[in-house]
Amino acid sequence: QVQLVDSGGGLVQAGGSLRLSCAASGSILSINTMGWYRQAPGKQHELVATITSSDTTTYADSVKGRFTISRDNAKRTAYLQMNSLKPEDTAVYYCNARVLHRDYRNKDYWGQGTQVTVSS
Numbered sequence: 001q002v003q004l005v006d007s008g009g010g011l012v013q014a015g016g017s018l019r020l021s022c023a024a025s026g027s028i029l030s031i032n033t034m035g036w037y038r039q040a041p042g043k044q045h046e047l048v049a050t051i052t053s054s055d056t057t058t059y060a061d062s063v064k065g066r067f068t069i070s071r072d073n074a075k076r077t078a079y080l081q082m083n084s085l086k087p088e089d090t091a092v093y094y095c096n097a098r099v100l101h102r103d104y105r106n107k108d109y110w111g112q113g114t115q116v117t118v119s120s
Helices: none
Strands: 002-007 008-014 018-026 032-041 047-053 058-060 067-072 077-082 091-100 106-110 114-118
Touching: 002 091, 002 106, 008 067, 018 114, 032 077, 047 067, 047 077, 058 067, 058 106, 067 114, 077 091
Parallel strands: 008 114
Antiparallel strands: 002 018, 018 077, 032 047, 032 091, 047 058, 067 077, 091 106, 091 114
8 A cells, every 4th residue: 555656767968967756655654764776777686775764874885975865754755866977877766665554564665667867
């Protein structure tokens, strides 16, 4: 009964910026951790960034200093601000959330993915 909608991808030139959004809705007690993952053609699914309910963040080494993850708990939304984009950032980006339901069960949910393409 939880839906994640991720959006904000698109085409951008190298050095440009994009902001991805991930909005959660449904029967939710709280959201423990939200994160962004990505997968490029022929490459493995990889973690990009995570943020906990206490705003502790982690980043892949390849995006440190360029990407910033944040969240708005009132809106149940996470964001990924991507600056200084490189062609190697091209991938489908997926939002993930670990949700605590009102029956105190934890479950993971995934967005449908949003395409980010960085041209050189």
